[in-house]
Amino acid sequence: MELSSRVKGMAESVTLKLNSKAVELSEAGVQVYNLTAGQLPFRPPQGFLDAIRDELDFLKSYQYSPVAGFVDLRKKIVHHIEETRGINFSAAELDGEAFDCVISNGAKHSISNILGAIVDPGDEVIIIAPYWISYPEMIKFCRGVPVIVQSSIFDVFTPPLQEIRKAISEKTKAIIINSPNNPAGVHYSNEWMSDFADLLLEYPHVAVISDEIYFEVCYYDPKPTYFYQKKPELLKRTIIVDGISKAFASTGLRIGYCVGPKNICKGIENLQGQLTSSANSLVQRAMMSYNFANSSQFLIPVKDHLRDNATIIREKLKDNNLMKCWYQPTSAFYFMIDFTQTPVFKKYQIDKNDKTDYAVKICEDMLNSLGVVIVPGTDFGMMNSARISLVLHKEVFSEAITKIVHFLNH
Template sequence: MTSPELQRLNINVASAQPSATYRMMDRVAAKRAQGVKVISLSAGEPDFDTPKHICDAAIDAIRGGQTRYTQVAGLRDLREAVADKFRRENGLEVSWKDTIVCSGGKQVIFNALAATLNSGDEVIVPAPYWVSYPEMVQLCGGTSVIVPCDADVGFKLTPAALAKAIGPRTRWLILNSPSNPTGAVYSRSELAALAEVLLANPHVLVLADDIYEHLTFDGAEFFTLAQVEPRLKERTLTMNGVSKAYAMTGWRIGFATGPQWLLEAMEKLQGQQTSGASSISQHAAIAALRGPQDFITESKAVFEERRDMMVKLINETPGLSCTVPGGAFYAFASCAGLLGKTTPAGTLLRTDEDVALAILDEANVGLVHGSAFGLGPYIRIAYAMDKESLAEACNAIRKFCLSLRD
């Protein structure tokens, strides 16, 4: 039997929580293994196949022998393509030397935090937030300062709330637009107002998580912070990747641009951690960034149609309500009207987590509870699925809600 001493963990790892999204996905998988049909609206990934020309580029790379280690910060050709993307789409005047490529967007964020945080350093995280932000901060030895941003402010950070949250130990602000889990999108004027606060606090770095950049709806234009306020460029890490825009979640390629001192520190860390990202995936990412962009336009139109359908169906369901998200592929629905009720199986719904678990157990639909993202009582519904399955899931949820008793 292993002794307790041998099982002793790093204190930050021991106190970290596993991803709520993956916990729900595990529950869904367990039900499916029992032969139960479950519709999962919990995963944050497009349901489309990766475009053919991207897959062909990967196959060509394999057949061409491009299967060896690459530079830690990424292939020169890919970094050139990344720099071109930032110049073309975001108005950021950067060269390939101002970029880094990592094994997914998560590694970009983790490397940045691990390279810069010391004990006592604080990271401002607007809530609702992506579930991994606070856990990454903790794993890297920092402290999250959670700033609630409820529906009254469109689930977005206000300049007043930002100014109040900044302290002498503030190291980073994490800003995600369009947002996971709410789909909230910051306008140019909203970013400019936040920039004024940041300019008055020169000790604060900014991590702009733009991974859902290409999924903005209703004709809204996307802006990133360093584009809106160039004076913040030298203390902003602008992060993106190919996972959401090109349906390449499994290829694990994220990238960023930022100040040289930070990129060098991130590269040093990555060199002792994973080294360069997959050579095959990097060649696929070059094809994604340099090849036809029709897929983005076509998939965006499909997601916007799904959004409209989902919001309508959710708002027609007793006990649920949802504002119209401006981007991404999530609906963040209030389930306050369900709390205090009892399910047919006898479960009292005290929290939004109770709601999500009961919907899985009794309606066979997988969702993630909003409090896992820092704000309840909500449920996050990912509509990255065909309309027929989405309608079937919504009907099951509606039937569940109608079955509740006071």
């Protein structure tokens, strides 16, 4: 049997390769520090767990929900988006019935659904590097063309708007904005969002997929804001993506959702109905009775934990004269380390004109010599860098960062 061209052309994850090696080392008795995780080491909110238990005895908890999700939950999610983002969908000059919600098997599923519903062969979708690993592969699977706009540590991984403007063409179907950002651990400023809104008004054929899965995991003010808050009319061509993976510390429960124009949501519903059907009924029913607002209280110790670990990175870099690598992470779970700003990079680079991406090699060497696993920036569209997850317990995290800093400084 032959694989399809779609799958043959799909990039293999370097992360999985490194994780396999990490498992081998761990099984051989080596101390391994895994800084790759995109999930919190916290149990979900107790009230949410109680809500799940309360639904266990009901037959409907084990049967199909409507394909797009239970109607009452979809209405609750739309209201939640309005309340937390400070918007009113009616302000988009459309009646209240013009927007809807589709509940899927995680935010990742929501994004692939959206791309499947709106992208035709040859359509271009703009993504910002560093980008989440799966964006380009999802776009290519839909026979679209990913168009990459670069950012860098020097502008704190905020994409220059003039570069986005250059990337827009007649073939541009959508732009994916991920703020707060995985892997950079920052969110774009209020000023940037305002300017981005003005830019979008110039290109009415361009839709926006706003991936906001880390919206509630912001641990430094000011909080994230969005372009559609500045120009509500942009909601007519915006699809907002969120879910419970991060805010409820529930990655394994696989509930994500999108909110957008009703005609787009109907197309997403049709696609989901044919490919996967509905999301988990038990968890959906628990969400209907759980007060989403309680998650802000639950996230207080989570945010303290992330701030503490971000501070550990800063102090370790400062103590070892590596502050050229430092920027302030403000949200999500991550920090990007730029190898080119460290002494060790000279051991890999042949000369100053050498533009080779050594990220995978550096991460492999770090794993083999230190037992520390971080994700090469290659997978995120960022050369000679790596993503460090901030979620490990403080003491173990501090040990790991000490090892990383020592490696980078020699």
